[in-house]
Amino acid sequence: MTLKNWPSISYRFLAVAVASSTQLLLFGFLSSKPAFSQILPDNTLAVPSQVTIDGNVHTIEGGTEAGSNLFHSFQDFSVPTGSEAFFNNATTVENILTRVTGGNISNIDGLIRANGTANLFLLNPNGIVFRENARLDVGGSFFATTANSLVFENGLEFSATSANAQPLLSVSVPLGLQFNQNPGAIRVQGTGHNFSFAVPGLALTPIIRGNGDSGLRVSPGQTLALVGGEVTLEGGTLRAEQGRIELGSVAEGRVGLSPTGLGWMLDYEGVPSFQDLRLSQRAAADVSGEGGGAIQMVGRQVTLGEGSVVLIQNIGLQPSGSIRINASESMEVLGLRPDATFQSSVYSQTLGTGRGGDIAISTRQLVVRDGAEIAARTLSPGQGGNIDLKVSESVEVLGVSPIDPRFISTISSNALGLGDGGNTTVSTARLSVRDGGLISSATFGLGTGGKLTVNATEFIEVIGGDLRTFPSSLTGQTVTVGDGGDLTIDTPRLVLQEGGQVTTSAFGSGQAGSITINATSSIEASGSLLPGFPAGVTSNAQPAPEILQQNLGLSGVVSGTSGDVTINTPVLSLTDGAQVTVANPGTGNAGSVQVNAGSIFLNDEGGITAATASGEGGNVILRADDSLQLRRASQITAEAGGTGNGGNLTLSADTIALLEGSTISANAFEGRGGNIQIATQGLFLSPDSNITASSQLGVDGIVTVTDPEVDTSSALVSLSDNPIDPTTQIVSTCAIAEENTFIVTGNGGLPADPTGILRGEDVWVDTRLSEDLEVAPIEASTSEAEDSSEEDSSIEPQPLVEATGWQRHENGTVELVVTPQGQLGNRWLERPVCRD
Template sequence: MLTISNNLKSVSHRFLAVSAALSTQILLFNSFALNPAFSQIVPDNSLPISSQVTRDENLHTIEGGTTAGGNLFHSFQDFSVPTGAEAFFNNATTVENILTRVTGGNISNIDGLIRANGTANLFLLNPNGLIFGPNARLDIGGSFFGSTANSIMFENGLEFSATTPEAQPLLSVNVPLGLQFNQNPEAIRVEGPGHGFTSVDALFTPVDRRAANTGLQVKADRTLALIGGHIDLEGGIVTAEGGRVELGAVAEGSVSLSPFEAGGFALDYSSVQTFRDINLSQQATADTSGVGSGSIQIAGRQVTLTDGSIALIQSQGRDAGGEISVTASTLLAVNGTNPDGSIPSRFESNTVATAQGGDITVSTRQLVFRDGGQILSRTFSTGDAGKITVHASDFLELSGEAPLNPLVTSSIVGLALSEGNAGDLEVSTRHLRLLNGGLIGSPTFFGSGNSGNITVNVADLIEIRGAALIGLTSSSINSASASSGNAGNITVNTARLVVADGAFISSSTLASGNAGSTTIDASESVEVTGVNVVDGVRLSQIAAAGAIVPEASRQLLGLPPFPSGDSGNVTINTPRLTVSDRARVGVSNEGTGIAGNLQIQANRIELQDRGQLTAATASGEGGNTNLQVEGSLQLRRASQITAEAGGSGNGGNLTVSADTIALLEGSTISANAFEGQGGNIEIATRGLFLSPDSSITASSKLGIDGIVTVTQPEIDTSSALVQLSSNPIDPATQIVSACAIADENTFVVTGNGGLPPDPTGVLRGQDVWIDTRLPRFIESSSAVETHPSEEEDHSFAEAVRSTIEPQPLIEATGWHRQEDGTVELVAVPSRSSIDRFLPSNCPPHHNPSDDSSSFELRGERLPTVP
């Protein structure tokens, strides 16, 4: 027991010693992280020609190193730059690339200045992590690469490794080709005060960058790349004016480098096996605005922008903008605004000059924007805005407004604010949700620029529901003209579409520009239902419209009292369309322009509870409505289909083709006008059913009424003809051999004709169908004694004679009382009356005059009369 106790005591002492050592290391690490003044730059002497560091107070001058071609290699055990300090790479100006690795076990903490001569690119490689503090600055002529990769790769399989720093034949090295990540590299963090951008509003003015804060920045047209494990920008700012910013969070794999002739590098992540997360928070910024074609590429597992953080390209010259490219293997999340609510978190591309704005391309599995998160492409000049392309393989949701600014909603928007055109928008996913004011839109304001076209491809379901809880924005897919420019077209392809609770899909005009067209192809169903639950006024709708806006909005946007542009068309193709609870599908124009046309092709259309299909104008020509329904068209509970015109315009024409049409419970189909001529209504259906309180009208209050025409489809009578056999048949198999009452016989008729109109009728000549190919077995005669001739078919005669004696039905002509008081109906039939009902093949009736017996037919026995 004592031995065990001593052993435990010994183990305990060793454990305490190890714990103390670990605690000391942790404290030293924390002190190092919190107070970079303790950091230093220490060479590791692993290169053929070692690096040399000379310190003069806060200036660390770095010389020496190994040169191979245009590359200069440095290797350090530790590399950190304290606050207020400077690390100066005193390289020859002929050096193209300065490649620096850190082989020790410490993080590199940079909170001072890193400087180099000439235009050399600087690579800083530390697998243990990189932290850039709020005072970190770069003063280099080339591009900067900060990475926690294991090694820098060159051709012929050579590596400059920070984890295995054994000597390599570096003299054969030329241009670096990429970065190699083995497993779980450490993070890169950039700290800062946030961008400090200002904006009069979040929509109609560009970002003012003049008073913006600065952070890590390279010269114009160069690349600033941070490639590591997790990438965190906590108020951090990375800038490359007209150049390129690369943020890549890589866990395992390789990233290739491709140099540009004009300077800078592009990175390719196609060989990365596993990504890590990227977070931009506290107004963090990736900015490549400038006169050149700046680009931003962000690649990670989960990419998050919060607190008004921005990835920004603002084209300020003649060169077309580059691209914002975002790849998130699992999730892209954008939420919130800066503290005053003026700038939401977003990916943003603007042009303020003659150049075209940069495109924005997003690829992820799930995309979720909430509380005002945005993707925004705008033009404030003659240059066109960039295109927006978003692909979320599983799920895409835009929901809600910014808490501090109700006018900012979660959205994907292309906007024209001058002479240039807005860019097109293309969105694809499996499931799309636009909720509480979330929208996909492309409007044009203030100039002649056109808004962009919107294409939405959704494999499964689109849900567009509700409106912003505080603001006035409804959830929508919309394209609008509030200027002389035209609105773009909207194309939606999906399996199922639901527009509910005041949401809408619309291409509209508010001024002199024309609205675009809206086309929806839904392979399963389209449902439009309800009104906004907050105000009870805004209807759910799919529309192309010319609309009047409230006075306050007209003053703000400089809009005319009435729009003069024309409405576009609405086309819907789906097996089932349901419009209910005051919702509307249609085209309209409240101004002086004409309404577009409404075209719907479906297997079934249901309008319920004041659901509407409309084509209407206030004063222009009414739009036409064409409904092609393979199955049923149902209108219930005051639902409407209208093609109407106010003022002097003529009512539109309404064409409906359906298998069956039912108008019930006060529903209407109308093509009316006020002063102009009423429109015409043409209905083709196999069945039209109207309740007494429903109607179909084509009238004009002051002009000429239209015409209502209801037709049934042509019937192909040839389809009812029966092809008769050309082969002779045996008559004995076609004629009933007995006519006895109450026997279970079968009577079969082949062909048409040959029967009286009813069972009690007399067989007349015009009723008889005669097949002249059949032999004439029987000669009919009015005489009862007529018998088949000897020459007729013997087997047929035998069959007839073997039948039971028939009992013909004869009307009672009298009655008498039996001895027991029973009344019995009797009849003494005449010979002619019997013969009239006997078919010619039945045996002759017995003649009672041939013997002395009496003949009496008894009818049904009646109950006894008291």
């Protein structure tokens, strides 16, 4: 293919290329020097097949016609190296139906040719091997199958295992392939594909498919189908330009056949069990062209290794079909080709204006390892295809290539031109992204990035990274002017460790996507891969890497905008430097962080941050039903540098504790400091912790702490007219044994209603005193005081005695005395006791 339709923008900046090495998949194949049998008719048909040999050409004529169907039956059918099997059919024939009734496999190492546009079916239950020199020259579709029989209307069968009786031949098109137990294998051997990238080693550039004629191919718009027991491509290449490729590995059952505009479509609803389907040694299944191509692969364990590829590349105006892979047990995509120039991959690429093909994978377990990739990309105005992974048990995206670290194990959808990227959806029970693996949605052009949605019913873990490349991550990115797609995660438990990240980023002028995480059990983030690469959740704007600046002419000035982060979980734990961050080191605004949790725990420099260099600081809203704890230099900040205003912090929790040098701050440099609003039942700060809302050169912000159960912000609060007596709330075994008390009662002081009049008088009535109690008056004149003072010098000092009572004088004064006069002293000296 040429690159005339490739956008003029150079994609040599794409340093994140995705490819990987793999384990060798060894199979016990037939000898490389087989003894080929000839093409021998079996004379079981009413009009037997006839074979004429002229040099290396075996011309096949005769056979029995039924309507537009032509039936052939052979004892053996093999095509030796350099030979040709030529079906000399009439051009009115639509389907050539060929069976092999003997006990030998069919070895094909030459050319199979037919006239016109007839479809050719080759049926041999013993097995079929296509060797390196095998070629097809068929105008219609080609089927190679190890089924026992072809099924027609009214239950009629053209059987290869029950050929003694004369078959009842049908004029209808075949409706199915019937497999008994233990069908033979189908193997395609070859030298492998010669695909390469437009920029060597950079997988985000267009794939150059080459023009080699090796392998099996059919005419444009037709179907190439291999349906048998175990199906293996050892360097074999299959091409059906703008058509369909069907690969099915069946243990038993019936495969349905349906004619379509692109040849035939197969369904496997009648198949209860499958066998394995393997592609190795740079094998390829390719339906690229000007739209319409589709691939279906069905088996038990589906494996792509050693640079093998399943590809749809749309270079035209029409939309592509889809790549559908159904593996009843597992699917593995593993590694690179040995020379590290191409990775094992499932690709949908859009180079024209037509929509790219979707990728749909259904299996129990999916592994993408050692630099392999599953990707849907648009490099043109066309819409990129979607990726939909339905994996009932587990998805693992592991590591980078041990041969070339530029190739990262990846599941990704990318927009690299004018078109929008497709969406990526991963649905599974358990998702593990480790050792540098990547699940991403990114835009490198004018188009909008697709959405990335991950649903895991048990857990998601993103752990570690590769020191030569990047941390493991779930990520959405925009590199130029297009906006990034949003990232949504739903799972009971999210674990981010050793630098594992959930991120959205803007490297150009676009808007980074938002992040929403719903974790019904917990979110746990801890540790770093390297300094500056902490585990956590981040949405930010960053300067473009130097290689992107050079190749795209991007400025090193940050002009994009970070997205928002929303987290909903019962438990959020950020430890050992882990962070939840929205940041913008440029002139744009930072996004906002909102956390709704049962409890939030930050430890060992864990942090929740909204920061910007010159724009407005982002807001942080944290709501915890139980507690918010910060320990060991942890921090919650909403800060702005330059002229930007600090963001606001809104914290709500039953208890909030800042311990061991932890900080809550909403600071600014030249702008106004942000406001901090704290609603809590209890706020606990260690001496070395602090809460600040300041500005070095501007106006400080305000810190407000309130009890969430009393809202004093909107109006005055009315107090009860009947306050509770606190003594009635204390349990005592002897209520009358209460001594050493001082009680003031009355209706003075603050009024019950804050809008009422403040009264200063106090009225005190002791109802414990009887009304007839008389208190002897005490009079003291000035003269007596003077006389007493003159005698003081002659009176010996009396020892101080603690007052035991008091007396009230007629003028209203009260005197504390040792023993009150009259009856008062006797009544108060009676000691009450508790009795049963």
